[in-house]
Amino acid sequence: MNLRALWILAILTLIMAVPAAAQEKPVKAGTARYGDSTATARKYQNLLYGVIKTIDANAMVLEKTKAGIDQTLKFEPKTKFIRDDKPSSREVLKVGDQVYVDVREDKKTGDLYAKKVVTGIVVPVE
Numbered sequence: 001m002n003l004r005a006l007w008i009l010a011i012l013t014l015i016m017a018v019p020a021a022a023q024e025k026p027v028k029a030g031t032a033r034y035g036d037s038t039a040t041a042r043k044y045q046n047l048l049y050g051v052i053k054t055i056d057a058n059a060m061v062l063e064k065t066k067a068g069i070d071q072t073l074k075f076e077p078k079t080k081f082i083r084d085d086k087p088s089s090r091e092v093l094k095v096g097d098q099v100y101v102d103v104r105e106d107k108k109t110g111d112l113y114a115k116k117v118v119t120g121i122v123v124p125v126e
Contacts, residue, residue, distance in 0.1 A: 044100045044118070046102075047100040047101055047102050047103075047116075047118070048062070048065060048066070048071070048073075048100070048101045048102075048103050049064075049065065049066065049098070049099070049100050049101075050062025050063060050064055050065040050071065050098075050099060050101070051063050051064045051096060051097070051098055051099075052093060052094070052095050052096060052097045052099060053070060053095065054095065055090075055093055055094070055095065057075075057090070058074060058075060059072055059073060059074045059075060060072075060073055060075075060093070060114070061073075062099070062101070071112065072112065073101060073103065073112045073113065073114045074111055074112065074113050074114070075090060075113070075114055076113050076114070076115075078115075079113075079114050079115060079116070079117065080115070080116045080117070081093070081116075081117050082116065082117070082118045082119070082120075083118075083119050083120040084120035084121045085120070085121070088119075090117075093117070093119065097119050098119065099117050099118065099119045100117075100118040100119070101114050101115075101116070101117050101118070102114070102115040102116040102117075102118075103115065
């Protein structure tokens with residue numbers, strides 16, 4: 001009887017040890033195949049994303065935004081434009097460009113103003 005209980009205990013121990021040994025640690029983002037994608041995501045997570053539908057000297061309309069509706073953003077004289085991580089200008093933007101926009105809302109009128117417009121190749125933060 002003692003030998004039989006010992007065999008059952010040994011088998012149960014092996015059964016319980018197999019799932020624990022099968023678990024592996026997840027791959028860290030720094031060693032992932034395409035680098036650390038969260039650095040870029042964090043850099044732009046608070047910005048409004050959209051595709052330029054129309055643009056003129058005073059404003060632009062973005063489509064395909066998170067809200068699912070077209071959104072009009074007005075430009076200010078101090079609006080910054082960045083393309084490929086370098087300073088740029090509004091004249092470089094064209095219909096169809098994908099942009100990330102840092103937006104400021106006017107509390108009185110509810111109008112949205114672009115503080116910073118980023119487009120082009122996104123360089124991850126180191």
